[in-house]
Amino acid sequence: MAASPGSGGGGGAGAVHSCNTSGFAFDSGLEIRTRSVEQTLLPLVSQITTLINHKDNTKKSDKTLQAIQRVGQAVNLAVGRFVKVGEAIANENWDLKEEISIACIEAKQAGETIAALTDVARWNHLDSDGQSTILTDKSGVVQAARLLLSSVTKVLLLADRVVIKQIVTSRNKVLATMERLEKVNSFQEFVQIFSQFGNEMVEFAHLTGDRQNDLKDEKKKARMAVARAVLEKGTMMLLTASKTCLRHPSCDSAHKNKEGVFDRMRVALDKVIEIVTECKQNGGTDSSSISIFAGIKELKLNIEALRENLYFESKENLSAALEVILERVEDFTDSAYTSHEHRERILELSTQARTELQQFVSVWMQAQSRKTKSAAEELELTVLKVSHGLNELRKELYHTALQLAGDLLKFHADHVVLKALKLTGVEGNLEALAEYACKLSEQKEQLVEMCRVLRHVSGTEPLEITCIHAEETFQVTGQQIISAAETLTLHPSSKIAKENLDVFCEAWESQISDMAALLREISDVFEGRRGEKYDHLSLPKPMKNNANLKSLKPDKPDSEEQAKIAKLGLKLALLTSDTDCELEKWEDQENEIVQHGRNMSRMAYSLYLFTRGEGPLKTSQDLIHFLEVFAAEGLKLTSNVQSFSKQLKDDDKLMLLLEINKLIPLCHQLQTITKTSLQNKVFLKVDKCITKIRSMMALVVQLLSLCYKLLKKVENNKWVSAANKDTMDGKT
Numbered sequence: 001m002a003a004s005p006g007s008g009g010g011g012g013a014g015a016v017h018s019c020n021t022s023g024f025a026f027d028s029g030l031e032i033r034t035r036s037v038e039q040t041l042l043p044l045v046s047q048i049t050t051l052i053n054h055k056d057n058t059k060k061s062d063k064t065l066q067a068i069q070r071v072g073q074a075v076n077l078a079v080g081r082f083v084k085v086g087e088a089i090a091n092e093n094w095d096l097k098e099e100i101s102i103a104c105i106e107a108k109q110a111g112e113t114i115a116a117l118t119d120v121a122r123w124n125h126l127d128s129d130g131q132s133t134i135l136t137d138k139s140g141v142v143q144a145a146r147l148l149l150s151s152v153t154k155v156l157l158l159a160d161r162v163v164i165k166q167i168v169t170s171r172n173k174v175l176a177t178m179e180r181l182e183k184v185n186s187f188q189e190f191v192q193i194f195s196q197f198g199n200e201m202v203e204f205a206h207l208t209g210d211r212q213n214d215l216k217d218e219k220k221k222a223r224m225a226v227a228r229a230v231l232e233k234g235t236m237m238l239l240t241a242s243k244t245c246l247r248h249p250s251c252d253s254a255h256k257n258k259e260g261v262f263d264r265m266r267v268a269l270d271k272v273i274e275i276v277t278e279c280k281q282n283g284g285t286d287s288s289s290i291s292i293f294a295g296i297k298e299l300k301l302n303i304e305a306l307r308e309n310l311y312f313e314s315k316e317n318l319s320a321a322l323e324v325i326l327e328r329v330e331d332f333t334d335s336a337y338t339s340h341e342h343r344e345r346i347l348e349l350s351t352q353a354r355t356e357l358q359q360f361v362s363v364w365m366q367a368q369s370r371k372t373k374s375a376a377e378e379l380e381l382t383v384l385k386v387s388h389g390l391n392e393l394r395k396e397l398y399h400t401a402l403q404l405a406g407d408l409l410k411f412h413a414d415h416v417v418l419k420a421l422k423l424t425g426v427e428g429n430l431e432a433l434a435e436y437a438c439k440l441s442e443q444k445e446q447l448v449e450m451c452r453v454l455r456h457v458s459g460t461e462p463l464e465i466t467c468i469h470a471e472e473t474f475q476v477t478g479q480q481i482i483s484a485a486e487t488l489t490l491h492p493s494s495k496i497a498k499e500n501l502d503v504f505c506e507a508w509e510s511q512i513s514d515m516a517a518l519l520r521e522i523s524d525v526f527e528g529r530r531g532e533k534y535d536h537l538s539l540p541k542p543m544k545n546n547a548n549l550k551s552l553k554p555d556k557p558d559s560e561e562q563a564k565i566a567k568l569g570l571k572l573a574l575l576t577s578d579t580d581c582e583l584e585k586w587e588d589q590e591n592e593i594v595q596h597g598r599n600m601s602r603m604a605y606s607l608y609l610f611t612r613g614e615g616p617l618k619t620s621q622d623l624i625h626f627l628e629v630f631a632a633e634g635l636k637l638t639s640n641v642q643s644f645s646k647q648l649k650d651d652d653k654l655m656l657l658l659e660i661n662k663l664i665p666l667c668h669q670l671q672t673i674t675k676t677s678l679q680n681k682v683f684l685k686v687d688k689c690i691t692k693i694r695s696m697m698a699l700v701v702q703l704l705s706l707c708y709k710l711l712k713k714v715e716n717n718k719w720v721s722a723a724n725k726d727t728m729d730g731k732t
């Protein structure tokens with residue numbers, strides 16, 4: 001079986017897709033969707049960059065020449081090993097063999113060219129035979145490097161197609177066995193087929209779990225998690241529902257219960273394939289209308305764009321966009337569970353938002369003709385009023401949703417209705433069944449409504465997807481519990497029917513429990529936290545705003561710069577995720593390298609939140625202080641890594657010090673920025689700061705990965721030495 005590519009060192013999203021260095025730029029032109037592909041490319045990119053960025057002066061010491069040759073040989077050896085793996089994958093997959101083989105040949109040739117151009121022996125004959133070397137033909141190395149990275153990327157993406165094919169094949173096996181299970185008529189045959197189904201589901205779970213962790217897109221990752229959760233919980237439901245049908249073949253409610261499980265599992269299997277094959281969705285979670293929070297965010301961006309005269313057509317669309325948002329706000333105001341105070345406040349803020357938006361449009365139109373300083377100031381004030389009003393509405397909706405959800409979860413925490421249904425079933429009381437089924441339906445509608453309002457305030461697309469999944473789970477599981485309870489009530493002495501009802505009730509209780517965790521995640525996003533284990537470093541709190549609305553005005557770049565900064569921020573967020581993955585590998589979480597790496601990751605995430613207009617960084621002064629602390633934290637990390645390097649052998653120490661020497665200058669450059677930037681103009685340099693911090697975090701990921709590997713090597717060597725000593729002592 002072909003292995004998933006990507007055993008290389010850690011790396012960050014975006015680090016490979018476009019690598020810019022002095023005299024060298026690489027963009028494969030191919031979209032890389034998985035982390036493993038990027039992480040396999042990163043060490044190669046790093047080595048090639050080292051070669052290409054050597055100083056151009058021809059007078060070089062023997063030590064430098066030998067170092068260049070070692071890197072060139074390392075590249076060639078790495079490519080040789082990579083090509084062998086690629087050829088093995090090609091031999092196992094005839095449909096891709098030709099494409100992989102061609103790309104492998106190109107990679108091999110490029111690796112050999114780089115090795116030849118960095119061969120020390122050639123430097124001794126420069127004057128006599130005119131042979132090309134890295135000193136005389138830097139463009140040749142650049143060309144070979146581009147060919148190498150391009151061909152390696154092709155091999156990796158073709159190998160990735162093999163992984164996708166494995167998932168599709170595995171899903172087809174599961175689906176075929178499910179069809180056999182659905183038609184089975186005897187217990188003996190069912191047990192035999194279900195055993196096969198269980199093994200196939202385990203294989204499918206492993207493949208899809210690896211894929212979920214490998215995906216770069218957080219939205220796709222969330223969709224995959226949701227589909228896998230349905231399949232995992234559905235397997236036990238499928239077992240008990242099928243057994244109940246076999247025991248009571250003439251019971252309509254048992255068949256209805258079983259059909260619901262099979263249908264939901266088939267949908268989940270289809271969703272997994274949509275995600276891994278990049279198929280366009282037909283419906284599903286993403287087809288739902290935009291949430292209120294997303295609508296408010298988009299409206300604010302459009303207002304900013306209109307203020308800067310970036311486009312004119314949005315003027316007519318602003319009121320329509322606000323009306324769409326306010327129409328969805330009715331999910332809150334129409335709810336029987338929204339308190340009178342919250343409802344009145346939401347209606348008041350909705351009316352205020354309409355008025356302020358109309359005023360903004362009016363002032364904007366006047367400003368187009370007047371073009372005076374006073375008109376510009378008036379326009380600025382109306383923008384701030386609209387933005388402030390929308391933020392207040394957003395805050396009120398958030399508090400309303402959390403209060404509603406908290407109250408409902410507390411009210412239903414004791415699962416009284418589920419206990420009553422179980423008791424009704426074993427008593428065979430059909431009259432009581434109708435009463436409690438009605439109560440569960442009411443509870444289901446309450447929880448579904450809770451999921452809808454939570455989705456509007458969830459704040460991120462992955463959390464929105466989780467809310468939609470929760471809503472679907474309550475809808476489906478509620479009906480399945482009622483049909484399972486009906487079967488038990490009709491057959492009160494049936495152990496299998498009782499076991500089946502227990503399984504569906506457990507699924508309901510599990511979803512209630514999941515909602516409590518989801519509430520915490522939504523709160524973390526809204527409050528600018530990342531979660532309990534990602535507390536931010538202490539930063540100065542912004543001054544409280546006074547009654548004057550002008551004090552609410554933040555330092556802001558224009559809309560084009562905002563879009564650029566937002567894009568940079570997303571890439572930074574992915575890098576923090578990579579850093580956390582590296583940190584989790586360490587057994588000793590108190591290690592100083594781990595602690596400084598974690599601090600840098602938390603701070604980098606604060607900067608990402610800042611690009612979204614959220615989190616603890618609010619003012620120019622906050623940002624300046626952040627940069628100072630971040631640079632200092634980076635230097636502390638390098639200092640601890642240097643201390644660790646003293647335990648290493650010369651070759652390993654040199655490799656580690658090379659990485660450290662890339663990070664130290666960036667820390668100093670960041671410190672320089674904080675000293676030279678004028679505070680009121682710091683936002684003009686935000687994109688440069690984020691780009692620099694992105695580069696630093698990419699290096700931190702590589703450093704952590706390398707330190708962890710070298711630490712393991714040191715520990716293994718100590719163990720081997722100790723074992724040898726014991727052996728020698730024994731002989732003595």
